[in-house]
Amino acid sequence: MAARNLSHGFEDGAVLEDISLAVEPGEVLAVVGPSGTGKTTLFRLLALFEPPTDGTVEVDGDDVWELSEARRLAVRRRVGMAFQSRSLFSATVEANVSYGLRVRRSWGTRVRDAVGRALGQNGPSETVIEALQTVGLGDKIDRDAASLSAGEAQRVAIARALAPDPDVLLLDEPTSNLDPRNTAAIESAMRAARARGIAVALATHDMQQARRVSDRTAVLLDGACIESGPTDRVFDSPTDDRVRRFVDGKLVY
């Protein structure tokens, strides 16, 4: 998935200016920058919530907003996402994680599953169990999602995004306000997704997190991409002076 010369604005002005970046299968791309710099706006565009004011979002070389609505919907189904807001519904963890699977099932499977459920024959699918294990919550499958801690809820949201085996996984500040244990579980899930060949894009204000988990880093400041490249290169020898000062801890946000 790629953004090319992407610009976006709202009534009160431009938020993103001429952003170009791509995330490839089997890699983690970190988009780092201070709060309010436009990361969420960028990720909403990558999630195809709305068309950009200017520029294109491309998947397999196609400009997604030039596709028919049916094809765009098919592309969107291959994108998994977990955004900042709490988004679980009040039901079991299992129901939450299998949600994306249910809406993607063929009609025949759906009918068979409904019959199986009526007869009390259906246990949780392997896919749901595996997705929960990936975020370290295999033991919470029967819990009511409303009873989870914020960190656990965020991990379930990521399991839900992973369950349909997406091509692209978009994570917007997945660990903000979480303790080290939940953070480590989520970072480990990102590595597992990468190992499965998923293209993972992570928005974070935490430069150290970008350094720990990403293969490539793009630094966003005031809606512009001021530096991008392999994470080691961006951190060890940044070309932009502001990035150097961020990395050295001389400029903080």
Ligand SMILES: Nc1ncnc2c1ncn2[C@@H]1O[C@H](COP(=O)(O)OP(=O)(O)OP(=O)(O)O)[C@@H](O)[C@H]1O
């Ligand atoms: N729907 C909207 N209408 C008007 N302005 C908006 C809208 N969405 C975002 N903005 C503005 O765009 C700018 C960037 O916001 P955005 O949420 O993308 O930043 P961010 O880098 O993700 O920050 P944070 O991590 O705090 O969410 C902000 O000034 C915000 O007020």
